[in-house]
Amino acid sequence: MSSVLDKMGMKNFSEYITLIKKRDMNQITTLINKLTTNHTFFYREDNHYKFLKEVILPEQEKNNKTKIINIWSAGCSSGEEPYTTAMAIDDYFGIRKPQWSAKILATDISQNVLNKAAEAVYQEESIKNLPPTWKTKYLKKIDGGKYQIVQQIKNEVQFKIFNLMDPMPIIHKNKYQVVFCRNVMIYFDQNTKNELINRLYEAVQPGGYLFIGHSETVQRDKSNFKYICPAIYQKV
Numbered sequence: 001m002s003s004v005l006d007k008m009g010m011k012n013f014s015e016y017i018t019l020i021k022k023r024d025m026n027q028i029t030t031l032i033n034k035l036t037t038n039h040t041f042f043y044r045e046d047n048h049y050k051f052l053k054e055v056i057l058p059e060q061e062k063n064n065k066t067k068i069i070n071i072w073s074a075g076c077s078s079g080e081e082p083y084t085t086a087m088a089i090d091d092y093f094g095i096r097k098p099q100w101s102a103k104i105l106a107t108d109i110s111q112n113v114l115n116k117a118a119e120a121v122y123q124e125e126s127i128k129n130l131p132p133t134w135k136t137k138y139l140k141k142i143d144g145g146k147y148q149i150v151q152q153i154k155n156e157v158q159f160k161i162f163n164l165m166d167p168m169p170i171i172h173k174n175k176y177q178v179v180f181c182r183n184v185m186i187y188f189d190q191n192t193k194n195e196l197i198n199r200l201y202e203a204v205q206p207g208g209y210l211f212i213g214h215s216e217t218v219q220r221d222k223s224n225f226k227y228i229c230p231a232i233y234q235k236v
């Protein structure tokens with residue numbers, strides 16, 4: 001943070017806090033970008049993608065006559081999570097994919113990470129967990145040893161800035177078959193987590209699923225979600 005103060009020619013934190021209290025939006029955005037931990041990578045927590053492939057997508061094929069799937073990646077960081085999800089769906093349906101509309105809304109509080117997500121260019125380190133066939137199908141090697149997501153996958157993901165502490169009516173335009181809210185609640189106290197989980201419950205379709213991070217929990221007596229297996233819950 002001291003680099004931010006230096007850049008602005010401020011002597012101390014009190015001056016800075018005064019500016020934040022005046023709700024200077026530029027400063028609030030800079031503060032959010034500095035405070036949030038954005039660490040993420042492709043194919044994080046592979047049991048989620050296994051569950052998507054072996055349980056959720058077969059259920060959709062069997063029961064979802066509309067062939068419309070809505071997924072929300074809440075706290076998507078720089079895009080690795082929603083792009084992995086789009087790849088998993090494309091890989092599962094294969095040549096049947098054009099019969100389906102599977103859209104992913106990806107939101108985050110930080111504009112910095114969303115800009116990176118929209119650019120869709122990644123270092124080798126970030127993609128190392130992806131199955132080799134997915135690397136071939138869904139990534140294009142570009143200059144500097146980096147990788148770009150192919151347009152077909154980019155088209156499936158829409159990025160939007162959204163603070164999970166805000167009311168959710170815009171997000172609630174659709175109900176979601178799957179909500180990813182992984183490694184985001186680390187920022188919140190227990191009451192805030194419980195409230196957020198209850199609001200996510202409203203966003204999930206009956207029969208739909210919530211994925212959280214493996215170090216996170218849903219307090220069972222404070223939520224209607226049914227525990228399925230570690231880090232996976234269902235709205236029954």
Ligand SMILES: C[S@@+](CC[C@H](N)C(=O)[O-])C[C@H]1O[C@@H](n2cnc3c(N)ncnc32)[C@H](O)[C@@H]1O
Binds near residue numbers: 081107113162187213
């Ligand atoms: C550690 S990353 C996790 C990214 C991804 N979900 C994963 O598991 O790999 C946490 C993300 O949550 C975002 N975040 C933190 N607080 C948030 C809030 N109140 N609303 C929306 N996003 C938030 C951060 O900006 C960050 O990009």
